[in-house]
Amino acid sequence: MHPHIENLVRLADKPTRTIIGLMSGTSMDGLDVALCDVTGFGSNTAITVRHFKTCAYPKGYQQRVREVFAKRQVDLQHLTVLNPWIGKLHGQLVNECLAQWQVSAEDIDVIASHGQTVFHCPQKQHQLPDYPNATLQIGDGCHVAVTTGILTVSDFRQKHVAAGGEGAPLAAYGDYLYFSSEHENRVLLNLGGIANITYLGKGAAMGDTVCADIGPSNTMLDAYVQHYFAPKYFDKDSELAMQGSVSRALLKALLAHPYLAHPMPKTTGPEVFNLDFLRACQTQSSTLALQHVDVLATLTEFCACSVAEQLNSLALEHGNVSVYASGGGLHNPLLMARINERLSADVKVYSLGNLGIDPDAKEAVLFALLANETLAGRPISMSHNSAMPNVSMGKISFPD
Structure with a gap:
């Protein structure tokens, strides 16, 4: 041998x-x-x-x-x-x-x-x-x-x-092996470049695990900061976005992307959600003159809306869910605050550290x-x- x-x-x-x-x-x-x-x-x-x-x-x-x-x-x-x-x-x-x-x-x-x-x-x-x-x-x-x-x-x-x-x-494969529970419905939320979730039903079989990319998390925010605020690489502690105001017109255009309405499971990436997409939405919504901090505030709200809507939908279908978050977005205080403010009472968000693994x-x-x-x-x-x-x-x- x-x-x-x-x-x-x-x-x-x-x-x-x-x-x-x-x-x-x-x-x-x-x-x-x-x-x-x-x-x-x-x-x-x-x-x-x-x-x-x-x-x-x-x-x-x-x-x-x-x-x-x-x-x-x-x-x-x-x-x-x-x-x-x-x-x-x-x-x-x-x-x-x-x-x-x-x-x-x-x-x-x-x-x-x-x-x-x-x-x-x-x-x-x-x-x-x-x-x-x-x-x-x-x-x-x-x-x-x-x-x-x-x-x-x-x-x-x-x-x-x-x-x-x-x-x-x-993520669903490893999430099930390590994080599935007999006692609660769990969602593993990863706020990386793209926001993705794994739904682990209480006591469910591995084949019932559902995993999906929700939409953008950090990818558009980081790309915008790198383009307009160089040499900054990302919006540390939401310092820039917190100075801005959400544009409802631009937010509406962003949320109209058909991918967000596709049923799970689904996957996407920066090939779809990028600055070209943002520019098209700004053109459509007549918001090209927005201040850069307002664009960042709106992109943060865009992520929060898409994440919260999916989590609320899971709770509506399955009952109470416990969400364990990881990824760079966990360190974005404005994003986490806006997600939490949009969640129903049936959804509770924790750091993945609560399950014994460093979220990063x-x-x-x-x-x-x-x-x-x-x-x-x-x-x-x-x-x-x-x-x-x-x-x-x-x-x-x-x-x-």
């Missing part, structure tokens, strides 16, 4: 695997690195996060990626060279974390690398009948493996697409869980939910 295969068998048989989860979201504000000990698999999974850090990207990272990010026409050479460059960079950042934490690479069983999404394109978005759902993440897993000397599982979304899914959101670490931890399932689990059964196919995800890259 090849030594690599023997190693995979050994990892599958270990009672506890030490896994580093990596996540770089559409906000591109840094690489989340979570060092986890994962015991068991499937519904018997237990996880301990030993270390977590968000590693700042080097100067110019965002600029390089934004040359190809969510754009239909790009320089193919630039896209091609970014793929290994990001993989190597992510590997270097892992090495720096291990040195800081005084952990040897030999003590890590596997790295779970999400990569950097540059284009997400489900069929109902591209509307090309001869082509399937599609999504593209770069940051080659082989480069991560070689740079760190650690077995790497990467490119999780492609199997999901190949099996009939849209490649996103993948959640996405990286979820990919560590997916890698654990790839190595030691069974295909996750979502058999009657076509949006969440019954598959193992991730491609394995050996370090030599």
Whole structure:
């Protein structure tokens, strides 16, 4: 038997695997690195996060990626060279974390690398009948493996697409394994670049889990700040948006986007919700002369409206729900206040920290869980939910 295969068998048989989860979201504000000990698999999974850090990207990272990010026409050479460059960079950042934490690479069983999404394109978005759902993440897993000397599982979304899914959101798999409850209806709300939710009914089977992208969270806010308030990268503590007033005309135009009315499950991204969409809505609503702080206030309200409406709808259908929030939007005080003000009495919002996981670490931890399932689990059964196919995800890259 090849030594690599023997190693995979050994990892599958270990009672506890030490896994580093990596996540770089559409906000591109840094690489989340979570060092986890994962015991068991499937519904018997237990996880301990030993270390977590968000590693700042080097100067110019965002600029390089934004040359190809969510754009239909790009320089193919630039896209091609970014793929290994990001993989190597992510590997270097892992090495720096291990040195800081005084952990040897030999003590890590596997790295779970999400990569950097540059284009997400489900069929109902591209509307090309001869082509399937599609999504593209770069940051080659082989480069991560070689740079760190650690077995790497990467490119999780492609199997999901190949099996009939849209490649996103993948959070439902890990959310069910770790956060499902026999005692309450739970919603895991991630306010990243795109706001997404996982609904976990009290005592429900895994196949009843519902996951969906609601609409934009930070992606349009951050893009607007970067365009008009450079060198600011985001609206820290809502300082800018709190100076503005909501434009009801612009808000109405934003909320008219047909995606918001689509039933769950559904996926979207910055390919749809971006500054071009904002500009079209401003033109339609005759609000091009708005002060920049008023636009930011309105974009914040736009996110709050779409999130609160979906949460209220779940409560109306299922009864009381407990919402556990994570992602960068959790640190946006105006956004969180506006969401809470719009919620019905049947919806209560808490930080994911109440369930024992650092809210900022959640996405990286979820990919560590997916890698654990790839190595030691069974295909996750979502058999009657076509949006969440019954598959193992991730491609394995050996370090030599």
